[in-house]
Amino acid sequence: MASISMDEVQKAFGKVIAVDHLNLDIQDGEFFTFLGPSGCGKTTTLRMIAGFYYPTKGVVRFGEKDMTRVPPEKRNTGMVFQNYALFPHMTVFENVAFGLRVRKVSKAELKERVRDVLQKVRLDPYAERQVSQLSGGQQQRVALARALVIEPEILLLDEPLSNLDAKLRDEMRSEILRLQKEYNITTIYVTHDQAEALSMSDRIAVFNVGVCHQIGTPSDIYNEPANDFVARFIGDINLWPVTIQHVQQDFLLVHIQNGEDITELTVKNTTLPDEGDQEKKLALSIRPESITVSSQERDGVNMIKGTIEEVHFFGSTIHLVVRDGELTYKVNTLNNGGATSFQVGSDAWIELPSEQMRVIPIVSGDSS
Amino acid sequence: MASISMDEVQKAFGKVIAVDHLNLDIQDGEFFTFLGPSGCGKTTTLRMIAGFYYPTKGVVRFGEKDMTRVPPEKRNTGMVFQNYALFPHMTVFENVAFGLRVRKVSKAELKERVRDVLQKVRLDPYAERQVSQLSGGQQQRVALARALVIEPEILLLDEPLSNLDAKLRDEMRSEILRLQKEYNITTIYVTHDQAEALSMSDRIAVFNVGVCHQIGTPSDIYNEPANDFVARFIGDINLWPVTIQHVQQDFLLVHIQNGEDITELTVKNTTLPDEGDQEKKLALSIRPESITVSSQERDGVNMIKGTIEEVHFFGSTIHLVVRDGELTYKVNTLNNGGATSFQVGSDAWIELPSEQMRVIPIVSGDSS
């Protein structure tokens, strides 16, 4: 009974509207992620679910029950606060044990469970420390442990891993997922790490300045972004203003302005936007890793010859910028030995696979 | 005159030794990154440089000058605190202006510079807000702006971007780099984002539990990790205990235990560890993205046939786990259409290029 629904929720702080017209339905046991730029209203939404803010308008329900004005302690949610909110007067152990004490768990079980969760967040040697004697990441893990140990119906995680190193973050992620599945905990997760969001979530909601732009599965969001904001926000993307020249059975013929010239491309038809959106300006999108690149001459549809303008080394991958006239193409390729042959200034042949391109409406004001 | 050197520095909190035997030389104008797991002593080191902690032992120098016991206000460092440490009684503007006020910058210039830096961190509309009315990421940006605006000789950034979304993080990164280059600011950066560390830094120091394991350029660290801890910590890696069978002119012949069997591989000679380290246990390392994988049968040196055990979708890349007998190989490949042919359970042929493998000493106790 821990599905969550928000119905036309708005939250205003004085004149600032932090969240507006929000409609969400989160299933029981779902792992749901909020994604969006800094200040877009993620924490605010989370806090309305936890009961720390009352919505200015709208209704919050858990299952069928209207929870809009139920106080936080009656909601059985576990929350990791963005700023941790640890109890400064308690040791690590006491911080974590707090929720269990409240629940009148027996002494022995309490000890057992706290030890257990501390082990999971790799803090068992620190149990008796005052929280002020911990490093930033250690404090964050205490916050995480404190929320996890009570195995709540709903878990609200506000950037719970932001201060952890990659390895630990991996471990914590699996731990959260394991717990979530094991106890069927409805989880709402706020993160800025897109890879994390994409790999962990059942569904994702993408926010911008108080408004939710798209809700969908990771591959929906990634592969079929609803608009240019979502496309741009999730991962790297190539976006060009586009005009549709011709609609065929299977293919669209589209034109991109390239300085004086025009680059013509064929795109698979499936991605034509809805009627309503066709009024808006449109953009053509393709992920940099969908573009294949070669330093040898190649031939084919949507094949473009350009010169390599930038090369960035990113560990396992290499990011290139390829220029053809006025247009630049971001291209990602694997760093597998051979890749080192890409040199700034040398020629490159890139192919834009027609089934990887999408035509989407433009909603953001700027086009940076 | 803003090179920094630390000489045999130790910092103990009571019985806890947070940093030990630390020797660092950071050049004037260098972008230097501290990398290491949570609680390894990064913040502590930074705080010793800023002057908030005095080392229990050892010396801190800026240029030739012994700064070990110079008070922080005399050090001309700008710091972004891990916990932001914003002044709650001041507005955003006042927070940022604080350092300039202290420096007696003229009213007009102050206003100009604060506006300017606020624009850079995308907070100009929030100048008159109280900091308690900002979101987490906005607060972090105020902290960043506050440190940047004074254009200090030394910039100390303790996870300054951890709560920002990827796009903003990118922008902030370039802003930091631009400022750093423009004013030749010696910068020490703490981050948990390895990609960030690798792409931004001139050099990186990798810490673990108070000890510095390796200092080097990003590609040194990535491609030639000093030991298994560094290798494991930076990026994903395949590591197997290894015994050297045979040393040739150019190649080593190494054996990996594979259950009852033995997998024999040839490795380029250049990576043989130093004499001293040969006493220790050794491991063979290769990055997952250096392994090439194919679903078609292939032939060659160090070619291994296995079955695909796991497939993880990570946006632009796909991570596979391939098993051959008792050994598992982590393999990363690009998500370029064709990759979807990798199915759990199907056969895969992987190649371990001999020039991409390294033999390194094992220092960590466990081998998880």
Added chain:
Amino acid sequence: MMKNRDTRLTIFLLIPVLLVLVAYVLYPSLRTLIESLHKDGVWTFSHYSDFFTQESKTNLEALWNSVYISLLSVLFSALIGIPLAFIFNRYDFPGRSFFASAAIMPIVLPSLVGVMAFMFLYGETGLIPNAIKDLFGLDDVPFKIGGVSGILIVHAYTMYVYFYMTVSSAIHKIDPSLEEAAYNLGASRFKVFWRVTFPLLTPAIVAASLLVFMISMASFSAPFLLAGGYRVLSLQIYFSKINGDMEVAATQSVILSIVSISFLLFMRWYQNRKDYRMASKGIGAHRSEVSNPIMKWSLVVTGIIGVIILLLPHLTILLLSLVPDGTWTWQTYPTVFNGENYRLLFEDPNVFKPLKNSLILSVVATAGNFVFGVIASYVLVKRKFVGKSFVDILVMIPWALPATVIGMNLIFAFNEPTIFSFGQILVGTFWILPLAYFIRHIPLVVRSTNAVLEQLDDSIEEASRSLGAKWFYTFRKVILPLIMPGVLAGTLLSFVESVGEFPTSVLLYTLSNRPISIEIMNQLRMFNMGQAAAYGMIQIALIALVLFISHKFFGVKAEKSLS
């Protein structure tokens, strides 16, 4: 706003607070107000118009003097209290905890004996000026206190403790990384103090300023004893009362309260312009180790010397108590010392009765203050409701009104059965005194608790509640321990004040609960300076003991939440 559990909780908490305030503060005060609006049995403002149009302008002069003295008292108390709080809380040195406790001793000084000790010390024939005179062979005493300077010195001396206590408890709540950030941005020690630490202490300083301002406005003993005829409003009230002009006294009291309340509203406005909740991420309690040894030790030496000076009056009382009556009259220095006064005192089999009474009364009243203060403060700081300013004013009224007026109010209100006293006549019973102490000291606990509560990050409470803790549990286990230093500061002050309380005691005590301050007063009235001093010493010892015990038993807990 719609009804929901949180508003209900607010209301639930507010009701007892309001009940107490209305019954024991508003209702009695209204009687004063009504009294002031009467002349010869008819309703009129004539007392007020008289006040302002009076020919000799004495009332206006007194009003102005009161305000002027009070403002200066606030200033001087702050100048002593805040630095001391800093030195004793920021630096560690041998004996720190002793000196830190000793620094609150001035408040222990029985008011009359205390002021007299001052005269013995610094008056024209006082020990210190004469000692200096004799030492350096001067013709005249180099300085003496008296008049306004005397009042101010005594005020600063006794009232800096409010600053000291509230600031001490608030200093620990400041996230050290904020100061570090300021240092890091290049701010000098002074700048950091002035621009960061000091503003962050605003809630504490506001609390203390209010307490000091109001208590100086209402202060009686010091102007009475020191200023001869220097006119201040509190004395005018007293004289009006002595002259039998109850209505004029009431009018003057109302005007005094209005001034105090205006100050309260001004301070509230000042404080509310900004936010003082330290909501940085995580717990940034890295104790800064920055210290400049020369600076540190010079501060420490200053602090220690300061405390010694602060303890001189106590030593004088000790001295007085050891000088048998009649051996230090015209002599510049006393010559005979013995335990005669103590012997006389202890010959009385009832000597400990007033002590016991004082203790019981104070404990009862302080316990009430503790419970009420914490709840009221929480409601005032952390809950939203209409009429907050009004409640805030009610809370402060007992401090704004002169103690005698409070006493009179209580007499008016409770010498007949009322529902607030459960149909009993309270005047002449045991309970009237603890009630009076309780009312008097409501503002102390509320204010000092406010000071720490204002700094508390709300998300701590939220965290607890999201973990399922009911409000009360959260309050007990999370909020209370965190604000304990402030609460204890206030409670301790109110206890100490109760033990020495005189002006309302003298109006309300009965045979069965006669407290120690009355005993001292009576000794004084009989010119038994020595025995009065001996009694004073006993009182000081008693309070010191309580301080010691509370330090031993509560201090540990309080300290933990400080680290």
Added chain:
Amino acid sequence: NSEKEVVTETAKEEKPTLEEKVVVYSPHGKDILSKFEQQFEEKYQIDVEWLDMGSQEILDRIRSEKNNPQADVWWGAPSVNFDQAKDEGLLKPYAPSYSSSLAEGFHDPEWHWSGTSQTPEVIMYNTKELSKEEAPKDWDELLDSKWKDEIIIRYPLASGTMRTIFSAMIYRDFKDSNDPAAGYDWLTKLDANTKEYAANPEMMYNKVAKGEGALSVWAMPDVVMLKENKNYPFEFIIPESGTPVLTEGIAIVNDSPHPKAAEAFYEFVNTPEAAKILAEEFYRIPTRDDIDGLPAWITETEIKAMDIDWKVFQENSDTWMKHWDENIKSGEKEIKE
């Protein structure tokens, strides 16, 4: 009090007519009160409870307890205070058995109070500073400019003694002219010579004793007591032209809870024996004219009492004092830096 248990046991049989205790409000202080408590308890076997506080406070308190009186006897206060209380209906008339031995001025016409002792006001001086010859002999000599900054006066508003003296100075002329102007003038001159107004008696004693000033005006019994008991270098002079003599009295509180015991106590403290003790040990001059063997300092001192209509005092003294406070008291004196 503490002896209650012991007392109540025996009380029943012996004096069944008296209530179990008597409550006394008195400013006379512990020494006197304890002594009389002990003697009374011995004689009547009932408990005496006393509260000692200033006379003004007693008046306040009896007023505030009007609705449920706690006290039986009010022992010790200037007659003006009693008159005031009488006007407010706080006192019960009682004519004691020794009423015949009290002169006219020593009791209330309706016996709401009667006098127990008399207090002449005197000029007091420091014997270390002045010899008997140098000291001023009469009120008017105080105005001599040679005493400038030598006079220390207890701040008069809060002091019954001082109010009496100041009022008397005004009254000297007022009784004929019905105009206080001459008196005000006199007080202005006194003010000019006054060095300081001490806030309470102790401070005044201390300042005079230590020589901050050499002169003061005060009540005679106190001066004697200080000189005899406390070794203060004080001596007094009774102004030649006459001095106000306060009558201190005793009264029974209206609706007192223990009226019988109250009467017994009333009688007890003004028996000849008691009056003698008071005179010998506590320097109180009795009002009764039938007491023999009084100490020399009483019999040898010639007191010329000023003829005073206390009613006039009672009616006017508030106004006079207010005027003094607001218009006469010099402004500079108050701000002594």
